[in-house]
Amino acid sequence: MRLIQKPLEGEYPPYAMMYIKLLPDDGKVLQHMHDNFIAIKKLIYSLPEEKLYFRYAEGKWSIKEVLVHIVDDERIFAYRLCALPVANNKI
Numbered sequence: 001m002r003l004i005q006k007p008l009e010g011e012y013p014p015y016a017m018m019y020i021k022l023l024p025d026d027g028k029v030l031q032h033m034h035d036n037f038i039a040i041k042k043l044i045y046s047l048p049e050e051k052l053y054f055r056y057a058e059g060k061w062s063i064k065e066v067l068v069h070i071v072d073d074e075r076i077f078a079y080r081l082c083a084l085p086v087a088n089n090k091i
Helices: 014-020 029-045 063-087
Strands: none
Touching: 029 063
8 A cells, every 4th residue: 555644734724733643653544544444334334223313412413423524524634635645746
């Protein structure tokens, strides 16, 4: 798998720092994304369907709604990861 180093400070918005810090400095960004996808998929498939609609309080998101939000964010982050080398003329 292709190695992609995590972005340097200044290459991402300040609010993203808490997420960037969680990523190991091993250049395996794509592998970590894949591994996380597999782990979440196993967890979600292990839940009964009715649990996906559970809300811990009125007006709060269900597990399913949180998952859709995560999927949307992952798509955005994946696009940004793929766009970085292009933007830096490294492809």
